[in-house]
Amino acid sequence: MKKVLFLIHDLGQGGAEKVLVNLVNNMDNSKFDITVMTLFDSGENRQFLRKSVRYKTWCKKMIPGNSHLMKMFSPEQLHKLIIKEHYDIEVAYLEGPCARVISGCSDPTVKKLAWIHIEQHTTERAAVSFRNVSDAKACYRRFDSIICVSQTVKQDFLRVLQIPVPHEVLYNTNESDKIIQLSQEEVDQGMMDTDEIKLVGVGKLLKSKGFDRVIRIVKQLKEQKYPVHFYVLGEGPERNSLQEYIQENGLERNITLLGYQLNPYKYVAKCDLFVCASYAEGFSTAATEALIVGTPVCTVEVSGMKEMLGENNEYGLVVENNDEALYQGIKRFFDEPGLLEHYMKQAEIRGKDFSTEKTVRKVEKMLISI
DSSP: OEEEEEEESOOOSSHHHHHHHHHHHTSOTTTEEEEEEEEEOOOGGGGGSOTTSEEEEEESSOOTTHHHHHTTSOHHHHHHHHOOSOOSEEEEOSSTHHHHHHHTOOOTTSEEEEEEOSOOOSHHHHTTTSSSHHHHHHHHHTOSEEEESSHHHHHHHHHHHOOOSOEEEOOOOOOHHHHHHHHTSOOSTTSSOSSSEEEEEESOOOGGGTHHHHHHHHHHHHHTTOOEEEEEEOOOTTHHHHHHHHHHTTOTTTEEEEEOOSOOHHHHHTSSEEEEOOSOOSSOHHHHHHHHTTOOEEEEOOTTHHHHHOTTOSSSEEEOSSHHHHHHHHHHHHHSTTHHHHHHHHHHHHHGGGOHHHHHHHHHHHHHHO
């Protein structure tokens, strides 16, 4: 049995946190002794860890400016300070501080993996949680393998840091059967029983997620008399500014901020179109989940979307990453008869490729072979 540690910053409502819980909950306990460790003991996703997965944390509370504070220590010092047990495999499940910690393991018998979730774009961005670019490169060179969540993330990471260790692509794990089951639950009576075309977006309310772009598009569509309603699932620092814009522009009847929901799938499944307006993604968990429940996807082009939906929009609509292109893309679903129905069928087909079984077995095979 292999003893495996997954280190992550926390278990908040982000996509990486969610898919880590999905992964470890479905791994074979007869082959792997799994520990999930957080740097900081916070986050909604902790409650979903199965009892068979050991949970540890370094600090009970978040330390302000922690990434800057951690730069004062060498990776070796951080590893000695934080990781107290011996593991066969240590996984840094997020870029940055987690990678610095795990790279500090000096035991040659321990295999070290770094999981990369998003495109870095520049060496400066890739090194933001390190002392400098040289420090980032030195840390990542110490890993035995680098796992990327999509081909575009892999190509970007190779280009930006040029780390001469093996790189592999493994897709995120979604609990597909559970998602489908939860999607069948009812929402509040009458809440979504309208003739409007219902758009939905899911994610933490951050500027990088681009929810404001969709809200502005809804305003345009409303002014042009299109029957539209946008449901936003998630919580975050941009909530107040989004709410202010909604109120100032009289969009209360067209946009609903639902906040963080333990079961977002019942809402996504009852909407007509999932919209992703992000400025950056890795391999969007929310978009994958939309496909699993059979909701068509319209997205701007970010990492992984053409991989997910096809180079020629076979399984969903990918548009250029600008406001006008997204507006025209969403508008197509109102103007072109049969387009929603077509992509609903295609979503159901593509969603089956992201089954829990397929993604987990590939990770297990990699861990056994390393």
